[in-house]
Amino acid sequence: MTNDERSDATRTRILDAAVACFTREGYDATSVSDVCRAAGVSKGAFYHHFDAKQAVFVALLEPWLAELDAAVTEALTRRQPAPQRLVHLATLVNRVTAEGRGRIPMFLEFWRQAAKDPSVWRVTVEPYRRFRSSFVRLVEDGVAEGSLRPVDPDLAALVLVSLGVGLVLQGALDPVSPAGQGLGERAIALLLEGITNGGAS
Amino acid sequence: MTNDERSDATRTRILDAAVACFTREGYDATSVSDVCRAAGVSKGAFYHHFDAKQAVFVALLEPWLAELDAAVTEALTRRQPAPQRLVHLATLVNRVTAEGRGRIPMFLEFWRQAAKDPSVWRVTVEPYRRFRSSFVRLVEDGVAEGSLRPVDPDLAALVLVSLGVGLVLQGALDPVSPAGQGLGERAIALLLEGITNGGAS
DNA sequence: TAATATAAACCGACCGGTCGGTATGTACCG
DNA sequence: CGGTACATACCGACCGGTCGGTTTATATTA
Numbered sequence: 285m286t287n288d289e290r291s292d293a294t295r296t297r298i299l300d301a302a303v304a305c306f307t308r309e310g311y312d313a314t315s316v317s318d319v320c321r322a323a324g325v326s327k328g329a330f331y332h333h334f335d336a337k338q339a340v341f342v343a344l345l346e347p348w349l350a351e352l353d354a355a356v357t358e359a360l361t362r363r364q365p366a367p368q369r370l371v372h373l374a375t376l377v378n379r380v381t382a383e384g385r386g387r388i389p390m391f392l393e394f395w396r397q398a399a400k401d402p403s404v405w406r407v408t409v410e411p412y413r414r415f416r417s418s419f420v421r422l423v424e425d426g427v428a429e430g431s432l433r434p435v436d437p438d439l440a441a442l443v444l445v446s447l448g449v450g451l452v453l454q455g456a457l458d459p460v461s462p463a464g465q466g467l468g469e470r471a472i473a474l475l476l477e478g479i480t481n482g483g484a485s
Numbered sequence: 486m487t488n489d490e491r492s493d494a495t496r497t498r499i500l501d502a503a504v505a506c507f508t509r510e511g512y513d514a515t516s517v518s519d520v521c522r523a524a525g526v527s528k529g530a531f532y533h534h535f536d537a538k539q540a541v542f543v544a545l546l547e548p549w550l551a552e553l554d555a556a557v558t559e560a561l562t563r564r565q566p567a568p569q570r571l572v573h574l575a576t577l578v579n580r581v582t583a584e585g586r587g588r589i590p591m592f593l594e595f596w597r598q599a600a601k602d603p604s605v606w607r608v609t610v611e612p613y614r615r616f617r618s619s620f621v622r623l624v625e626d627g628v629a630e631g632s633l634r635p636v637d638p639d640l641a642a643l644v645l646v647s648l649g650v651g652l653v654l655q656g657a658l659d660p661v662s663p664a665g666q667g668l669g670e671r672a673i674a675l676l677l678e679g680i681t682n683g684g685a686s
Numbered sequence: 687t688a689a690t691a692t693a694a695a696c697c698g699a700c701c702g703g704t705c706g707g708t709a710t711g712t713a714c715c716g
Numbered sequence: 717c718g719g720t721a722c723a724t725a726c727c728g729a730c731c732g733g734t735c736g737g738t739t740t741a742t743a744t745t746a
Contacts, residue, residue, distance in 0.1 A: 310597055312513035326723045367681055389597040396511055396590040433682045440680055443672045449654055450647025471644045478679025480568055481634045527697040
């Protein structure tokens with residue numbers, strides 16, 4: 285094995301071990317030594333690859349956020365009426381809930397720390413801002429094309445994102461929720477149609 | 486000052502200092518000594534009033550949750566149609582967002598730890614479960630009385646709570662959201678009416 | 687009321703242990 | 717050989733929690 289291959293391998297082993305530990309114990313509660321032990325790697329190797337404990341977390345967070353961002357923009361640029369695009373976007377909730385099971389609390393914990401560290405703030409809040417403004421545009425599109433009622437786009441976007449965040453969060457923190465198949469789509473359908481009885485039985 | 490008054494005073498000073506520290510630094514990051522220093526109290530006094538660091542957190546969390554629970558049951562037992570009760574309930578979002586500004590991330594962080602400690606799990610998740618089942622009953626009522634469409638009560642309740650959680654969370658983590666007055670009511674109105682264009686201009 | 691006794695509230699030095707991070711040595715690839 | 721990848725040993729700081737002792741308020745005497 286070449287040097288570079290070896291290096292990459294240990295790096296990913298550290299990353300994998302870190303996500304496992306952080307998920308199980310939380311960020312603060314896991315020591316660097318824990319990660320090293322789980323990765324089967326020495327502390328020297330750890331600090332050879334990462335400047336600090338926090339750097340591991342950013343390395344973990346960044347690709348995840350990027351993936352999310354890509355999925356959103358993909359769904360947003362589809363040539364469909366706004367409601368359909370929204371429903372399609374709703375499947376994201378399922379994906380994030382499924383693959384992010386235990387990781388979400390961890391990211392939440394990290395988000396908390398972000399308030400202190402500007403470098404982390406950038407990595408977390410900036411994608412979120414883009415995320416929400418994407419929704420604003422989506423709603424504006426829908427209103428313009430007449431597929432959506434003339435609602436306040438900012439408010440609607442906030443509600444949409446809130447719904448998504450809330451669903452993912454509840455799925456992560458209390459998995460006993462009455463989820464079932466296609467939770468995201470069904471939830472968004474409720475929002476699209478409304479729940480008041482407009483006369484129909 | 487009597488002994489009891491003195492005791493209560495220091496206890497509340499510890500609690501106040503704790504919420505300040507936890508809010509600013511996070512739970513794990515604040516040491517007991519930090520809290521003591523901020524409260525102007527010795528470590529001995531601290532451990533005289535609380536068994537452990539965690540006990541402070543439960544003491545902080547419990548009344549807050551109880552207050553929330555009381556407000557919910559109050560709104561839920563009103564003799565009104567379900568939609569009105571929902572709108573009234575929506576004002577809770579404003580209250581929680583306002584008075585819980587910096588505290589929510591802290592509670593979130595604690596919720597994360599709750600997964601490990603059963604005693605904490607009870608205090609946090611149990612009220613949440615009650616919370617959600619209250620919503621289920623509310624929706625069932627609405628469907629029964631005909632004010633709400635015959636939607637799945639479990640799903641609707643999940644969506645409602647998600648919306649609330651999401652709104653509060655975003656308000657807390659990124660206060661630059663386009664909130665404005667009566668955000669909760671306006672959000673719930675959107676959900677009640679739906680956002681698709683049903684033919685009306 | 688003054689003196690005394692007792693209990694509760696409070697203090698702060700201190701403990702074992704762990705933490706994130708560093709300095710130094712070794713093995714191996716190019 | 718030169719340098720990169722890793723291992724080991726170690727550092728000072730700090731953690732949550734304990735403990736023996738001191739102050740303060742109350743109960744009981746006389």
